[in-house]
Amino acid sequence: MPAQQIVEEVSVQWIKEQLDHFADLEERMLTAPSGKAGLLYIKSITDPQIINRSIIAPFYEIDNTQVYSDYLSSYPGSEEGKTGQHALELMLGGYACVHIEGKLCFFDALKAETRSVSENMTESVTQGPSDALTENLAVNLNLIRRRYQSTELKMESMLIGNISRTKVAILYDDSRVNHQVLDELRERLGTLRIDILQASGELEKYIRSDKLRIFPKTIVTERPDRVVFNLAEGKIAVMLDTTGYAILLPVIFNDFFVAMDDKIQLPFVGRFLKLLRITGVAMTLWLPALYVAFTSYNPEIVRVQIALLIAGSRATVPYPSFVEVLIMLVMMEFLTEASLRLPRAIGPTATTVGGLILGQAATAAGLVGNIMIILVSVVAISNFMIPLNMMSFSIRVLKYLFIIAAAALGLVGVVVCLVGFTMYLCSQRSFGQPYFKMFFLDSLGNSGKQKGGGR
Structure with missing residues (x-):
């Protein structure tokens, strides 16, 4: 795309035209002795506290517009809209657009309305941790990494859904995972073409290879401790940003009869x-x-x-x-x-x-x-x-x-x-x-010695 076309597309006026009839579209003009800045955001999905604390207040505290522009660009979470489509995706994803000195900066101000970490409801245990995954992917990653403090725990992310733009994270232990399975999962997710993705159960249906089947071939769980245990066995966890459940794969028939209490009992x-x-x-x-x-x-x-x-x-x-x-x-x-x-x-x-x-x-x-x-x-x-x-x-x-x-x-x-x-x-x-083998690996202790496991 020519440079001039990019500049014309990524403009405040063009964004306002594309977001026409958005009743929750908010526009503000910030004026100070040092200069002016324009602010554009969708208030229903942005956090007003983040906007006031991280965008508006620093503008009046910094008496140099160039320094303020550098501050916005260097702030974690800020991005620059390279194309018009990218700029719209950022706005619809909860970013605030700041226009200063002919430059557009998109600042992450998403307001994530999710429940706090609560007790799990579908997989109860008599002993052990009782916390459950939430609808916030950042919180779920915190629950996992607190339990799995290893440099081998890798994460990849992608967006799925032409309309929903759901963030999907793939977690795996690089020293234990079967990389052929990982490549197959990447291929299936990369070729997925859907409009709306809201739940892990939906994604589980899309990534399966056989359409007619009797038994589930992936585990959908809300327990972070089950996710951690399966990661240590060399399995892959797929997590969505809008649901409190994770998908574990590949699995065997025996995995569905394992309760987390079994790991605590004699x-x-x-x-x-x-x-x-x-x-x-x-x-x-x-x-x-x-x-x-x-x-x-x-x-x-x-x-x-x-x-x-x-x-x-x-x-x-x-x-x-x-x-x-x-x-x-x-x-x-x-x-x-x-x-x-x-x-x-x-x-x-x-x-x-x-x-x-x-x-x-x-x-x-x-x-x-x-x-x-x-x-x-x-x-x-x-x-x-x-x-x-x-x-x-x-x-x-x-x-x-x-x-x-x-x-x-x-x-x-x-x-x-x-x-x-x-x-x-x-x-x-x-x-x-x-699917019908008795154990996923010979033992949990041996899984760390296997590089990628056998397929």
């Missing part, structure tokens, strides 16, 4: 708790399907007393066990969704009372058996044992595939579905990392 206790969670997943997937298989197809497998007990509880049920299971599980899904959407003050009470009334009424009316109520309760409790909600939601959906297989083929269908489920896990990759 090793034997931690392994026992993880075994409980895996057992809970197995019960969530298999119990409803096995109930359908044993009731409708293979009652000879269970003991006679249990078969008679199930038959007695279903004596008044007018439809097959498959329909009975679907009715109760769908009702349980309704209660779960209602507990998430209702206000916190009444959500737990309403769903608990509703569940008790529905279960008792359905049993008394003979629509479902007593054993079915127990089974649905066990399935709901065991599903919530998974520490990360993304995997919990996937398991909630997957159990219906086992139920359909059991309704079609009985116990054989459950076995076939289990084999297919295992083969699917073994065939999956997360940024080149085998």
Whole structure:
């Protein structure tokens, strides 16, 4: 672009024309014995205290306009608009434009309205730190670097979104990260073309390679200690400036059953708790399907007393066990969704009372058996044992595939579905990392010795 065109584009009048009909556009003229300066900013996204303290007050304290101009240029956060488009991006990003002696200087005065560091809500622990990430990227980086004081912790940033212009940060330990995975992530983010990006979950959908999948291949977490632990394992953290969650990649199936409590407990206790969670997943997937298989197809497998007990509880049920299971599980899904959407003050009470009334009424009316109520309760409790909600939601959906297989083929269908489920896990990759391997690295101690890890 010719130099004259750049000068014409980056002018106060041109910026005002582009921001026409901005009711919150503020223009001020600063006048002092030493000279004059123009000030232009969007007051809804700029901090008036920063403008008064760092722009207006120094103008009247410094009696030389050239010294004041040098002060603005050397101040951390100030930039010079090289093109008209760049100048508009700075203005819309919370910068104030100062016009002095024919020169434009853009001063960072962004007002970031975010909550303070609070207790995490989705990944509770009984011991350990309880702080959570916030919607402010600078605060999140502070939480991470306080815990990870290493010169190997690198950060790269970029802007994504043609309209939102969301700042995205990539964090990794340069001595432990797999650089092939890092290059692949850079390529996917660099080729991303979207208008609006507001949440980590949105970005997670865009950077995945396979569009049709059952299980999550990245972890979305709000815990800074989980981010730090995974960085030390050689993984990559992607953080957004507008959301209190970070994306961790690549991950394996085993990572979704690790709670941060496991790192604090005794090793034997931690392994026992993880075994409980895996057992809970197995019960969530298999119990409803096995109930359908044993009731409708293979009652000879269970003991006679249990078969008679199930038959007695279903004596008044007018439809097959498959329909009975679907009715109760769908009702349980309704209660779960209602507990998430209702206000916190009444959500737990309403769903608990509703569940008790529905279960008792359905049993008394003979629509479902007593054993079915127990089974649905066990399935709901065991599903919530998974520490990360993304995997919990996937398991909630997957159990219906086992139920359909059991309704079609009985116990054989459950076995076939289990084999297919295992083969699917073994065939999956997360940024080149085998998804169903038991451990991401041999051990945390060995990860520091590996340069980039194996893909």
